Amino acid sequence: MEQGASGSNETVIDSEQDWRDERTRDIVDKIETLRQSIDNVDMAIVALLAERFKYTSSVGVLKARAGFAPADYKREEEQMRRLRRLAIDAGLDPEIAEEYREFVVTEAKKRHKRIAETGEDPGVLDIFA
Numbered sequence: 735m736e737q738g739a740s741g742s743n744e745t746v747i748d749s750e751q752d753w754r755d756e757r758t759r760d761i762v763d764k765i766e767t768l769r770q771s772i773d774n775v776d777m778a779i780v781a782l783l784a785e786r787f788k789y790t791s792s793v794g795v796l797k798a799r800a801g802f803a804p805a806d807y808k809r810e811e812e813q814m815r816r817l818r819r820l821a822i823d824a825g826l827d828p829e830i831a832e833e834y835r836e837f838v839v840t841e842a843k844k845r846h847k848r849i850a851e852t853g854e855d856p857g858v859l860d861i862f863a
């Protein structure tokens with residue numbers, strides 16, 4: 735964990751506190767504005783993840799119907815190359831895009847397996863099951 739200037743591992747920053755000087759208060763205000771943007775981005779990401787898992791679950795239902803295996807490594811390879819390129823173009827570390835891809839694809843395949851075993855679409859509310 736990062737160490738703050740005071741040597742502590744954590745600084746809780748909220749508006750309740752009485753920040754000691756004007757410069758610190760100004761910094762805290764800026765952090766709070768940035769945190770609102772971070773919260774907005776998180777909200778969009780969660781909505782988009784829910785949408786992605788709906789699509790992958792639908793693929794899982796169709797794969798189960800056709801007797802196809804959960805994984806398609808050729809598709810995964812293409813996605814990896816595409817996402818790394820998109821990340822670079824967007825100024826994002828491609829390793830982050832790769833970790834994201836690994837996480838969602840692994841979860842999607844777990845759902846495909848469950849759909850094939852139980853014959854049920856687990857739905858988006860079941861992502862962590």
Ligand SMILES: C=C(O[C@@H]1C=C(C(=O)O)C=C[C@H]1O)C(=O)O
Pocket residue numbers: 790793794804805806807809810813838839840842843846
């Ligand atoms: C959703 C699919 O199944 C799996 C999950 C993938 C994904 O989450 O994007 C991609 C490839 C497959 O390993 C698919 O084949 O399209």
